[in-house]
Amino acid sequence: MEEKLKKIMLILSSTRQSPRAVDYAIEKAIENNAEIEILFIIDVNIPDLVFEKMRETDLLPERQSKELYETILREYRQRGYALIENIEAQMKNKEISYSVFIERGDFAEEALKKIEEVLPDLVILTRSKKSKISRFIYGSSVDYLIRKSPCKIRIVEE
Numbered sequence: 347m348e349e350k351l352k353k354i355m356l357i358l359s360s361t362r363q364s365p366r367a368v369d370y371a372i373e374k375a376i377e378n379n380a381e382i383e384i385l386f387i388i389d390v391n392i393p394d395l396v397f398e399k400m401r402e403t404d405l406l407p408e409r410q411s412k413e414l415y416e417t418i419l420r421e422y423r424q425r426g427y428a429l430i431e432n433i434e435a436q437m438k439n440k441e442i443s444y445s446v447f448i449e450r451g452d453f454a455e456e457a458l459k460k461i462e463e464v465l466p467d468l469v470i471l472t473r474s475k476k477s478k479i480s481r482f483i484y485g486s487s488v489d490y491l492i493r494k495s496p497c498k499i500r501i502v503e504e
Contacts, residue, residue: 351378355466355497357457358429359387360422364472367502368433371470372440380467381443384433385460386426388450393418419450454487461495469499 356371358364375382393415430446437444449456461469473488492499 349467351375351380351467353383353464353466353468354378354380355383355385355461355464355469356433357385357387357460357469357471358426359389359453360426361389361392362453362472363429364502364504366504367470367472368436370500370502372436372442374468374470375442376440381445382437383445383447383460383464383466384430385447385449385457386430387453387456388419388422388426388448389453390419390451391453423448423450452487454490457487457491458494461491461497466497469495469497470502471499472502472504 351374354371354374356367358367371382374380426448430448434444434446447460449460457469457471469491471488471491473486488499488501492501
């Protein structure tokens with residue numbers, strides 16, 4: 347018999363958003379009368395890489411690249427708020443207890459910090475869209491979390 351879940355953590359980010367993962371988290375919360383902890387991470391990894399390359403090749407002056415960088419992160423944050431509002435409406439409609447956390451930083455580091463702080467019974471997330479070769483060369487944040495997390499992780503493929 348499967349152990350009853352009390353706390354579920356749904357992790358989303360600017361590069362990892364999955365309606366199927368949201369639906370799965372809601373389904374599990376209803377089945378178990380569990381609380382959902384929603385973590386949205388404003389993932390700085392992609393803009394960091396892009397702007398590092400732009401600075402190396404002098405495509406943008408330093409001041410302009412900083413402004414553009416902050417604009418991109420602001421857009422990520424606004425999209426995150428819109429996504430969370432949508433999820434909150436679903437949770438309220440189904441009378442699911444939830445909390446929301448928004449963090450900015452490296453996806454894997456921020457996710458692991460919050461997992462260790464909250465200690466959910468189950469963590470639900472999805473992978474960003476990368477080729478297998480890219481995962482092999484650059485590594486995978488999700489694989490890192492699977493290795494390091496003290497909690498059970500469920501990957502929902504889109």
